[in-house]
Amino acid sequence: MTTVLDKLRSGREAVGERWHHAPRWVRWVLLAALIVFFYALPNKEFYQYLGPIPTPGANFTQVLFTISIYVLLAVGLNIVVGFAGLLDLGYFGFFAVGAYTVAVLTSPSSDIKTLWPWLLVVPIAIGLTMVSGVMLGTPTLRLRGDYLALVTLGFAEMIRIAATSSTFLKGQRGFNQIPHPPGEYADGKPFFGVLDARPYYWLVLTLIILVVIGVRNLTHSRVGRAWISIREDEDAAQLMGVPTFKFKLWAFAAGAAIAGLAGALFAGKQNFVNSQNFELLNSIIILAAVIFGGSGNIVGAIVGGGLVAYMIERFRGIELFGIELYEYRFLFFGLVLVVMMIFRPQGLIPNRRRAAEFKDRRKEVIVGE
Amino acid sequence: MLLEIEDVSLLYGRIQALHGISLTVAEGEIVALIGANGAGKSTTMRAISGIRPIASGAIRFNGEDISKLRADLRVRRGLCQAPEGRGIFPGMTVLENLDMGAYTRRDRAGIAQDLDRVLTLFPRLAERRKQHGGTLSGGEQQMLAVGRALMSRPKLLLLDEPSMGLAPMLIQQIFTIITEINQQGTTILLVEQNAQQALARAHRAYVLETGRIVKAGTGAELLHDPAVKEAYLGVA
Numbered sequence: 268m269t270t271v272l273d274k275l276r277s278g279r280e281a282v283g284e285r286w287h288h289a290p291r292w293v294r295w296v297l298l299a300a301l302i303v304f305f306y307a308l309p310n311k312e313f314y315q316y317l318g319p320i321p322t323p324g325a326n327f328t329q330v331l332f333t334i335s336i337y338v339l340l341a342v343g344l345n346i347v348v349g350f351a352g353l354l355d356l357g358y359f360g361f362f363a364v365g366a367y368t369v370a371v372l373t374s375p376s377s378d379i380k381t382l383w384p385w386l387l388v389v390p391i392a393i394g395l396t397m398v399s400g401v402m403l404g405t406p407t408l409r410l411r412g413d414y415l416a417l418v419t420l421g422f423a424e425m426i427r428i429a430a431t432s433s434t435f436l437k438g439q440r441g442f443n444q445i446p447h448p449p450g451e452y453a454d455g456k457p458f459f460g461v462l463d464a465r466p467y468y469w470l471v472l473t474l475i476i477l478v479v480i481g482v483r484n485l486t487h488s489r490v491g492r493a494w495i496s497i498r499e500d501e502d503a504a505q506l507m508g509v510p511t512f513k514f515k516l517w518a519f520a521a522g523a524a525i526a527g528l529a530g531a532l533f534a535g536k537q538n539f540v541n542s543q544n545f546e547l548l549n550s551i552i553i554l555a556a557v558i559f560g561g562s563g564n565i566v567g568a569i570v571g572g573g574l575v576a577y578m579i580e581r582f583r584g585i586e587l588f589g590i591e592l593y594e595y596r597f598l599f600f601g602l603v604l605v606v607m608m609i610f611r612p613q614g615l616i617p618n619r620r621r622a623a624e625f626k627d628r629r630k631e632v633i634v635g636e
Numbered sequence: 637m638l639l640e641i642e643d644v645s646l647l648y649g650r651i652q653a654l655h656g657i658s659l660t661v662a663e664g665e666i667v668a669l670i671g672a673n674g675a676g677k678s679t680t681m682r683a684i685s686g687i688r689p690i691a692s693g694a695i696r697f698n699g700e701d702i703s704k705l706r707a708d709l710r711v712r713r714g715l716c717q718a719p720e721g722r723g724i725f726p727g728m729t730v731l732e733n734l735d736m737g738a739y740t741r742r743d744r745a746g747i748a749q750d751l752d753r754v755l756t757l758f759p760r761l762a763e764r765r766k767q768h769g770g771t772l773s774g775g776e777q778q779m780l781a782v783g784r785a786l787m788s789r790p791k792l793l794l795l796d797e798p799s800m801g802l803a804p805m806l807i808q809q810i811f812t813i814i815t816e817i818n819q820q821g822t823t824i825l826l827v828e829q830n831a832q833q834a835l836a837r838a839h840r841a842y843v844l845e846t847g848r849i850v851k852a853g854t855g856a857e858l859l860h861d862p863a864v865k866e867a868y869l870g871v872a
Contacts, residue, residue, distance in 0.1 A: 489739075496736055499725040506685055506719055508711030508740035508788065620727035620768075 324584015341572025343525025357423030365530025396527025441541025737787025
């Protein structure tokens, strides 16, 4: 059993090695092919040849949009959890702030009736989410340990309960007729319509690529070094002159901003936002996705977010012995996570640094015994 | 005086860890702080580097009161600590760790120069430059912690138990290097359980007992003090 696992492990590491040692142009070509693949994916003419990959029980293009939102969220949460090492259990709360900002400022069912266009509200949503992140982070990030996890958990619940019970946020009735993103075809039909989810998916995919480029640059800078040092040893980081509080707050705000963007995109696509969209479970799923994929690694977060969201949707419409598997999706999801944490606690595609940290911690445990 | 600590008290919750400690470090000195486990040596270090806030008293560095200054700003003033034990970044390579030491600096030429200096002081680190910090041996990690602190080009280097957990040969080596660093012009405040070595190398020393300074003198004086001998040197 272990030898098989070891072989698997070394096999995967060999792929990683090969990637790192491949000539630059090979990597670029592969990356370009991958990007083209994902842009082509929502077209039926393309995905019908992909065998069991498309989801039988749901419109595959719609599912792809959901997956892309999860991937964007995972990339954002990875900054907070993966890079700065801050445990955020209420990340979806920021997504809700983004979505509700758009809903309140654009929907005709809103009390204030500003009816602003979607595109104008997106930066406002991102800004407000960032502010809420800073407000939440300022008192809590000075503390160490589990406080942050608890406060973020409380925050997400507060947002959800406020959405459910405040008349201003409309509870279950929600906000309707939220405008779509702008843009028209040559014949005057809107580019972002009601039935076709492809344009939204392409939009999110493009934004994911931009965000990933931004995050990558950030992590290779002094900011990234500061985050990693805080995650590895906060005291030591401080002793080296890293203003730890400031950088933790930055990580938190950056993560929140990305969630706000995702929320704004979601609202623009759905056209309707109500309090049922923001269950606590979503926060947990995204956190699980980041850890599953390999926290601290952007590619890991993307793969984790994509796979987890896909797995959940893939169960839809499958019947086994008369049981609708979709009903049990979280059971399977939990099972996969448990197995994962036993055999590969660092995630599917961990970052090399992170893997070394894990080894170090394991050593500490052994020494401690 | 480069560092002056005046009547500093520190609390961990309700427990008082330091009861009005005063000590000084002059430029160019090696000063040792010795004492048993739990005497408050590391706590004193934390108070100086700003990781723990002090309850009362004053800490002055280069004439400036830094009692309430943030830890990272103290590093910029020229005060850098090599933390006790495993204070290195396990997931970073040796070079990345050393690079973190120079986090507050932007003078590339100076950093490169100091990197050379550190790698000459610790040839072992040069051999392992691409290795992750977490995979080094205890002695190598200790060298890395000292080398990393030197990368900030500190006026005052704080060393917390540099000999902890090391083999006797390595302890000798580390203390030789500490003396060398001092001779190159860095002032050093050293916390040690290994009183013998620390007193032999230090210009002056303080003895700490349950959060109070009970004795002070030159290294040689304390080395021959009967009470110190009995309590810390294991000879009657």
